Amino acid sequence: MTETLIFSLLIAVAVGFSAGYLGSLMVLKKMALVGDALSHVALPGLALGILFNFNPFFGAFGFLFGSAVIIWYLGRITKLSFETLVGAMFTLALAIGILIVPEPDLLEALFGDITKVALMDTILAVIIAILAMLLTKIIYNKIILGMISEDLAVSNGINVSRTNLLYLLLVSLVVAIGIKIVGTLLVGFLVVTPAAAAKNISSNLSRYAMLSSVFGAISASSGILLSSYLSLPSGPLVVLSGIAIFLFTVLARWRLKIDT
């Protein structure tokens, strides 16, 4: 096993676990497509990183962070749904990104590439993933309460709007680190599908959050291993691994008659 593969696997576990954990909220908030679309917003940032020779992660995160703040703010003042605002933002970002990403780097940006993962990328990804999970754990119950009833949450002293903004920023962080291995086009998958699979077979909230994280980590790491052995792009293989888990949970739910 090469050093690059070990780094990629470490990133995959960190990104998969954290994306699964954060995604468990995204799916319950019925914002699955938001998670997917938000990831595309990173493309112009990646392009700037490639063009001006700085770490594309910072470009991607800058664009994701900026978009999350704009979407949150527009949502507050216009009362339009997240879906509508993200839908408007992401197509624009994708169009700009495709126009300015140099063609040789476009495939890597869109579908991920594990052959260029370095030690610093790995350390950065693991630290960010752990930080994002810890902060999400602090606001997890507040977000759930806000979903049950915003009035109930506010009457218990929770600032729902600020909590949602923090959550969007944490999703942006995790998406930004996931782009390296899965690519901007497919990283949203890691936020959505592990949670959907976990929901199929979870009878309570803590199990749901845990399974979603574990499924995320398994999808990402098995996709990376397959990519290394088959010499194919990592992003699509991560997606296929995750879909296999999802189908397994559908089968388990049907066979075991799990009522969720």
Added chain:
Amino acid sequence: MGSQDDYILNVSNLSVELQSQTILEDISFKLKRGMTLAIVGPNGAGKTVLFKALLNLMPHTGKVDWSNRVKIGYVPQHFSVSDIPITVKEFLLFKSASGMENALSSVGLDSEEVLNKRLNILSGGQLRRALIAWAIIDSPEVLLFDEPTTGVDLDSEESIYRMLKELEKKNNITILLISHSTHIIEQYSDYMLALNRCVTFFGESKEIADPSIQKIIYGEPVCVHVKE
């Protein structure tokens, strides 16, 4: 009549405006500790808005004075649990790690039976009771219920109100509730505040049986000023 200390809530000249529309205008009333006050009125009268203003969840003018450091429990009318795999235990843990069994038994739920059940598979009546258990788990002195029996069958509705009355007596809790049911208001509340943007009636709940009072409550609004 009573001393100022007997009053747990004193509302004076409360007004709420939303998008340049007056929703509540010049609402004033007082409520004694341990009483149940029913808020009544036609749809769109501002009942829920009044609750939100009392909880300081909504910008308003005028004064809402709760007695010092009063602890308030609130059960909103609308909530959504259908898609969230959260159990009763996990839900109650959000608020308090202790007192779960007591809170559940106070609302007539068997903790062994429901603690590990998900909220989204409880019956309408059980779900409302679980929400009330959430509201009372940290022993509040005041409970606000926005139509506590929405989505509940008639038998369960009656038993929920009986349970609320017992809670009021046992723990000397002050209850404010929004209800549309004349029979419930008459039987389970002490006072009634009728709203239709302004206060149209304030008095003892038994008066709701009087057809002329019902006409005042649900007819064209004629504002009154509550003295006591």
